[in-house]
Amino acid sequence: MRPLLSSNPSNASLSMTAAAALILALPLACKSEQPAGEADQPAEEQAVEAGAAADEGAEAGAVEQVGGDEQAAPLEEPDDPRAAAVTIARADAALAGVTAKGTRSLGFSLEKVIHLFALAATAKVPDWGAPGEGEAKLVRDDDLDSAWTCAFEAGAEAPCVLGLALPETAKVEALRLYVAAGPRYRDYKGHPRVAKVRVHTDAGYVEASLQDGANHNYVRFSPPVETQSLAIEVLDVHAGNKDAVVHIAEVEVYGADGAPRVPMQLDPARAWVSWETDTWGEGPEHTIRQLFVNYSPAKAEDPEAGLARKRLTRATAVFGRAGDDFLLFERMFKTDCEAHEGSYLLFDRRNRMFYPLVDLGGAGGQVYRHGEGRGFAVGWVSAGRFTVKGVVEEGGTLKWKRPPKTPPEDPAALLREWGFEPTPMSRGESIASPPEGCHRAGGGEIDPLTAVAKLPDHASSDPSKWLICDVGSAKLYTQGGCGTGSHAYLVAGGKLVGEQRSKQADDRGFNLRRVGEGMFVELSREQGASASLSWVTAEALVELESAGGLAVRPPAACASCGDAWRDPEASEVEGEDAPGEVDEAAGLEDEEPEDEDEPEEVEAPEEDPEAG
Structure with a gap:
């Protein structure tokens, strides 16, 4: 049976109510009686169909104010009551007949991994581990900038350990981990990265070594482990040059059966x-x-x-x-x-x-x-x-x-x-291939800009070098070529609302991307070695990244x-x-x-x- 592909063009996020109903219903649906001819439907097809169903009727996530900065409120996947009730056990013996290997990928043979899907899980700190800092659920929010942290001490009576409870027993084949700090390089180097883990399951534990680096690591089990709980205990680290605080930013669990996680x-x-x-x-x-x-x-x-x-x-x-x-x-x-x-x-x-x-x-x-x-x-x-x-x-x-x-x-x-x-x-789109709602300026079309803004000396006054874009009721004026400097100005109601401009005439052009009612504006500098990235709406032009872009240039x-x-x-x-x-x-x-x-x-x- 062919998997049902998602058909929701809005690609909106799953509402908490719908997510809760889905998580409770999926395990029952996967195990329910199927019509004749579909009894042997593979688990991965069930997961794909469930994922497609999760896209139907979804809602967008909210925004909350945290520490003075606007941040996305995580799309919280409600805890399944079955998972919430699971106690994370500490295995006291090695898992017989099972090996675990740390690796950077699950291999390049697609037919060997196509059956896998992410499993629903509730993250929690076991009562036999160190309490750490931050909420355990941060390892399930699809954000490497949030993490559960723990001061690592080799041989500690209460180790750094993070638990995962599944709604039902599943055959777990792999974990995907991100265990480094960031985003700045000094943070990455300052804090330790996890080097070795012991993974506790209901049947025993296995151990695996992880490569150092700012990349995701996998732990793959052979054969798969049947369990309803997992605990990732840190046994060793790649030392940081600042402190011993371990960051566990993301954990994904993959299996061939069990309750699927909602789509991303x-x-x-x-x-x-x-x-x-x-x-x-x-x-x-x-x-x-x-x-x-x-x-x-x-x-x-x-x-x-x-x-x-x-x-x-x-x-x-x-x-x-x-x-x-x-x-x-x-x-x-x-x-x-x-x-x-x-x-x-x-x-x-x-x-x-x-x-x-x-x-x-x-x-x-x-x-x-x-x-x-x-x-x-x-x-x-x-x-x-x-x-x-x-x-x-x-x-x-x-x-x-x-x-x-x-x-x-x-x-x-x-x-x-x-x-x-x-x-x-x-x-990225430019003056040579403008996005929808943008056009190259003609004679007199940049006059509304020069009336409210003083252009730098290295900016061109030739209208044909400027791109004008409608952003709601405002106009975005963007200019940049090869060594002329790149500049962006937002004008609304006869006033200069925002601007972003290069200090020197050392650019390699600009790139734009329209997204709904807003636009990304990437202004290059240093002959394209770097760039700044801004988000533009009818109300404001806000710099997102002082060093960033839509894609990396040569x-x-x-x-x-x-x-x-x-x-x-x-x-x-x-x-x-x-x-x-x-x-x-x-x-x-x-x-x-x-x-x-x-x-x-x-x-x-x-x-x-x-x-x-």
Whole structure:
């Protein structure tokens, strides 16, 4: 039976009432009597159907004031009474016949992990552990900037331990953990990172070592462990240079049966990237700094404070559209300007699984979205060259789409045959490709701006260098080229409402993204080595990040006046001269490839943002 795909275009968050009903109903539905012919429906299909049902009729999350800053009120998943009643036991013996391994991913064979889905769980601190600081539920709020913390002491009678109670017994196959502080590099280095854990279950315990770094770690059990409670005890740490306070920011539990967790509500249009100083280390081989994707929950904003934010994962860009079941995270991590290294993660919102896809058809290549939001493909398309490779959900499983040995005569036809839109997704819109509601200024059109604002000397007075965007009843004026400085001004009611401008004429242009009634504005500086990111509404222009953008650009040394990643085997730069849509033509039949193991992914090293 094919999984039911979510159909709610608003992609709104689940209301607490609906979530509570869902959590109580799902376990019963999964175990209820099924119609004839469906008795053998796999658990992963039940989870996908439940996830789709959770999207139906959802509401947006609220906003609360915390410490003077506007923050998103976490979409709290109500505690299932069955989970709340579970006592987190301390196992006194090793689990016989079961091993646990710490790893950075669950492997690259999709058929071996497609059955997994995130399980509903209630986080709690066991009475036999140290109380720690903060609420345990912070490890389940999809935000790396909130964490349960504990002062680690090796061999302590009351150890640092975090418990998870499940609504019902389930076969647990893996945990996904983020156990580092942040977001600043000095915080990451100042506090210890968890190096070894003992995972207590109802049947015994297992131990696993975790790699150091500002990345998620997995603990995978072989074979799966049947349990209703888990306790993650810290046995050892990678020492910090400031104190011994451990941060456990996120914990996800994956299994093949049990009560599914509600889907994650994530609109990629409301996501962006942030860093501390600049994005790349010095060449000739530029290595990515430590940076992260942030996102804002739906409607979690304030006209004066800007968007609320959550820090999600380490990546350099995210692709997709609101309501899509799948999103694609791009992780560029090294380039010498000609050849690029990076990888991609396919994220299924419904089951909260991240599927590692290595570099698909080439890191930095054009990104193609499946027309129904069920997958992505990446690669290079030019005359006589077609490297596009992707993954699509078909009939409840993920299928590879690999380029034919001979480039197709009609790349667009082949992409459509695979179900992909032939126009690659944008990494940011500019004066050359304005978003809806924006146009290049004509004669006299910047007069309302110059009447209320004094432009810096390095700003251009040529109207054709300015982009004017309607933002509600206000007008956003944006200018930026190659070495002219980048500037943004918001004018409403004949008054200057807000502005953001570069101090020097050292920009590499600007990027925009319209999101509902607002807009993101990214203004580059230092020849594109860094940028600022602002959120604009009719009432205000608010800086979100002093160092951030919609996506990471190539290093400044690689492109003095362009932002496109260069195809390593082509003379053109992707996107500069090619038309927006692939239009050479013919089409080949899709050969159904086997789900083979991909080569091991290389992790980006940790980079001190102050280095160099």
